[in-house]
Amino acid sequence: MKPEVDTALSGFFVTLMTEIAPQLGGEYSTGSVGLIGMSIAMAAQEYDRAADIRFRENEGMRALFAEAGKLVEDKALAKRLLDAATTKDTSLKVSALNVSNDALKTLLIELQTSVETSKSSWAPALDEKIWAFLVDAMEGRRLVFPALG
Amino acid sequence: MEDLAPRFAAYLAHRMPQASNVEVAGVSRIHGGASRETFRLSATWKEGGRDVARPLVLRRDPVASLIETERDLEYNAYRAFHPTGLPVPEPLFLETELKWLDRPFFVMEQIVGCAAGSPFNPDPYGPLAEKIGRQFWTHLGRIAAAEPKDIGFEMEAVAPGECWKRELDKWEKVIDEDELSPQPIARAAIRWLRRNPPPPAQKLSVVHGDYRTGNFLFNEEGDIKAILDWEMCHLGDPLEDIAWAADPLWAFATPDRPGGMIPRAEALHLWQEASGLKIDPVGLRWWEIFNSLKGLAIWISAGKEYHTGANRDPILALSSWYCTDMHDRILAGRLSALAKEERA
Incomplete structure (x- = not known):
């Protein structure tokens, strides 16, 4: 058994803030170490969930695109939506998931822009689903501001 | 770390020809604004036969910053509002010549005995x-x-x-x-x-x-x-x-x-x-x-x-x-x- 990365990072945060920062003389150095400590604590939060967040977001966007692709009148956009809906993440590396996340978000921006100006009867419901996705996605990425103790 | 004290003392001597024995001590970098390097320091000099001591703040342009701004904007705001009684530091010098401290900077009064609240503290005051x-x-x-x-x-x-x-x-x-x-x-x-x-x-x-x-x-x-x-x-x-x-x-x-x-x-x-x-x-x-x-x-x-x-x-x-x-x-x-x- 060994401590997981997030456990160690959380420990480093406490050590930096309670033992090292108080020993530093310069105000700027002390402040910088505090910022680094808080960043380490946030990295600890990200460690376990980073891939899961991106994987779920990507799946959520693909589901939206599968539905939207059958509705939008712009045939070229509809095809790109349906094509994107069938893509899969083949690696769980964060860097690989980011590549697909960026591509899907670019398409999501295009879709939302189109839906906002659409007069079609399906547009309000799809717009609501897009916002529900975005609100959930942002909630999923919520970082808790680190506190000692 | 670079020693700003003698270079800044030379600058003050240049800007205050009436002053002699200009010395700068206690240069300490602080977090102050995200777009300029900010330093607290104490300057002393002789003027008209008396000793003068003044705590100052030096704000120098960084190589790159959180917000890309012109330093004269900030300096001019202090200059505009200081005479109105709004609490702002007294602006003293604005310098764009690079020979003094490598990058443009300005100098203002240091407000002593005060603190700033952290924007990330739920109860800063x-x-x-x-x-x-x-x-x-x-x-x-x-x-x-x-x-x-x-x-x-x-x-x-x-x-x-x-x-x-x-x-x-x-x-x-x-x-x-x-x-x-x-x-x-x-x-x-x-x-x-x-x-x-x-x-x-x-x-x-x-x-x-x-x-x-x-x-x-x-x-x-x-x-x-x-x-x-x-x-x-x-x-x-x-x-x-x-x-x-x-x-x-x-x-x-x-x-x-x-x-x-x-x-x-x-x-x-x-x-x-x-x-x-x-x-x-x-x-x-x-x-x-x-x-x-x-x-x-x-x-x-x-x-x-x-x-x-x-x-x-x-x-x-x-x-x-x-x-x-x-x-x-x-x-x-x-x-x-x-x-x-x-x-x-």
Whole structure:
């Protein structure tokens, strides 16, 4: 058994803030170490969930695109939506998931822009689903501001 | 670490030919504003047969920064407001020659015995919150009430109906240039802001641009002694500053008390009293959405600076992570509610 990365990072945060920062003389150095400590604590939060967040977001966007692709009148956009809906993440590396996340978000921006100006009867419901996705996605990425103790 | 003391002493001797034996000691870098290197120091000299000692602050341009601004903007704001009695440090020297300290800088009075509240502390002012809050909103009203020409605040004017567009164009460009990944919420905000322009500004005012918890100094009695960080000041709609000061990011745990100070309704009432202006709720809502977008643009820009290695100050990484997350969430909540209203 060994401590997981997030456990160690959380420990480093406490050590930096309670033992090292108080020993530093310069105000700027002390402040910088505090910022680094808080960043380490946030990295600890990200460690376990980073891939899961991106994987779920990507799946959520693909589901939206599968539905939207059958509705939008712009045939070229509809095809790109349906094509994107069938893509899969083949690696769980964060860097690989980011590549697909960026591509899907670019398409999501295009879709939302189109839906906002659409007069079609399906547009309000799809717009609501897009916002529900975005609100959930942002909630999923919520970082808790680190506190000692 | 470079030794600024002898170089800055030489500069002071040059700027104060009447002074002799100029010495600089106690140079200490501090976190002060995200776009300039800030140093506290003590200068001593002889003048007219007497010894003079003065604590000063030196603000030097960095190689790259969180916010790219011209240092003379901030200096000129201090110069305009200092004679009005608004608590700002006395500006002393503005220097653009690179031979003194390698980069442009300015020098101002050091406000001693004071502290700034952390914008990330849910209760930054403790028992002083009420007293500080009343001054905070009254001072902002005074800034809005000032006639820019009367106080010598010379900046590019903008038509009252165009204030919103100029600011939105400016910050959209920052996002266009600096985003490291697509920003669906920022883009949705930009579209909403363009579809729903605010009423024209009722008055063209000086806009501080970063008036918030963390950007003023107060003493142990709870008196605000210095309003700082005028790096983003401009002429514009005074509602812009209200919305930034009341943004939910500052002292985020107390949304009913903007910036961790007094209740929102009291804050807005005090501002109206001091400014002599009325707050249009539709206009204020527009500026609130805009300011959360402006925040996003700043954090996006900070992330790019850190990512490219142009500036490795840890505040850039932390603000890119945490503040982007906060402002994305704030905007997603507000915009989804507005979209629901529009659909209804």
